[in-house]
Amino acid sequence: MARRVSIKDVAQRAGVSWKTVSNVVNDRPVVRTETRAKVLEAIDELGYVPNHVGRELRGGPTRSIALVVPELQNPYFARLAERAQAAARERGYTVSVEVSLHSAETERAHVHGRTARPVDAVIISPSALDPADLAGRESGPPVVLLGESLPAAPNVVHVAIDNAASAAEVVRRxxxxxxxxxxxxxxxxxxxxxxxxxxxxxxxxxxxxxLPRDPELVRAVSSWTREAGYRAVQEVLAETIDVDAVVAGNDLLALGALSALADRGVAVPAEVAVVGWDDVPEAAWSRPSLTTVAPDLDALIAAALDAALAGTAHEDGAETVIPHRLIERDSTRPPGHH
Structure with a gap:
């Protein structure tokens, strides 16, 4: 087994002191631009994992977890971040919320531990990771995937609702x-x-x-946003495709669908029913209020923290399925039925 590249190896390659390397990887603004570039180049050439720097210098765990989400515009991720902070604090840990902005490079950096600040584990809701990004991990912190199910990889576990079962429940309803x-x-x-x-x-x-298997009744979207849901339903209506229910991949798509239907004078749910996922706060306040699949967010966070803090004490690719429930609101039930 190859020796792990150390901070001193990087310092020697870059021709600087180990303290300078520490300043660079911890993003301290005390290093000249050209020196920083030299150190970063040495880190890249040697494949050094800065995640371990804090532990080498201070000794012991950081008692810090990174929560990586693709965006905070989606209220689901904002609520997830808040609750994760509170739950981690009860366990004596801090959570740093990192927003990837759907960047594969940013998500890769976190799962490989190549970030400026050391953490004990990474909880990530990936939007751009490829299976190869995880399969190629040789080192780095324990990783917990939320939602996305990628193939088993070293020291990676998966926590989510049963997406297929919840979708089947929606269709049956x-x-x-x-x-x-x-x-x-x-x-x-x-x-x-x-x-x-x-x-x-x-x-x-x-x-x-x-039910009919019409291929026109499955629509891809460029992003899971209100705008994308609005555009997709407008297109379907313009094409005069016969639809009597919309099953949207998340609540934001569903809220966009509700707006598109309202703008075209289509009655919900009398003419078209609408269902989403996530139970974002807006879902209860939309008009009509939105029927949605609600994950047990507290159970999701607890399971993610358990897996993250277990470190290597779990099977690679282990999966924890957390509960969900279908919350029926006005977008699927006739007026007067409460």
Whole structure:
């Protein structure tokens, strides 16, 4: 087994002191630009993992966890970050919230431990990671994946609701309500992803219920936003495709769908029912209020922290499925039925 590259190796390669390397990897503004560039080049050439610097210098764990989310515009991730902070504090840990902005490079840096600040573990809701990014990990902190299910990898576990089962539950509920032409918003190309798993559950339950398999009723979107949901439903309506329910990959897509239907004078749920996922706060306040699949967020965070703090004491690729419930609101039930 090859010796781990040390801070002194980097210092020697860059021709600087180890304290200068420490200043660079901890992002302290005391290093000249050209010196910083030399150190970063040495780190890259040697494949040094700065995550371990803090432990080498201070000794022991940092009692800090990185929570990496793709964005904070989505209220689901903002609420996740707040609750994770509170739950970690109860365990004597701090959580640094890192926003990847859907950058694969940023997400890779965190799962490989190549970040300025050392952490004991990384909890990440990835949007751009490739399976190879995890399979190629030779070192780095324990990683907990939220939502996305990527193939098993060293020291990586997965925590999520059962996306396929929850989608099937939605389809069965709509079919019982007499809906037959179900539009799915949020299809993705990735083999294993939140969108792909929900679509798989949707298709299986649709086929089981004997509902139409019209390919026009599955719509890909460029992003899971209100705007994308609005545009997709506007397009479907403009194409005069017969739809009597929208199953949206998340609440933001569903809220956009509600706006598009309202702008076209389509009554919800009398003409078209709408369902989302995540139970963002806005879902209860939209008009009509939005039926949604709500993950047990406290259970999700507790399971993620348990896995993160267990370090290597778990199976690679282990999966924890947390509970969810379908919260029925006005977007799927006729007026007067409460």
């Amino acid at each position: 709509l079919a019982r309500g007499g809906h037959r032409r179900l539009l799915f918003l949020g299809a993705e190309g990735a083999e294993r992803s939140t969108g792909a798993d929900r679509l798989a559950g949707f298709r299986a339950a649709r086929d089981s219920a004997g």
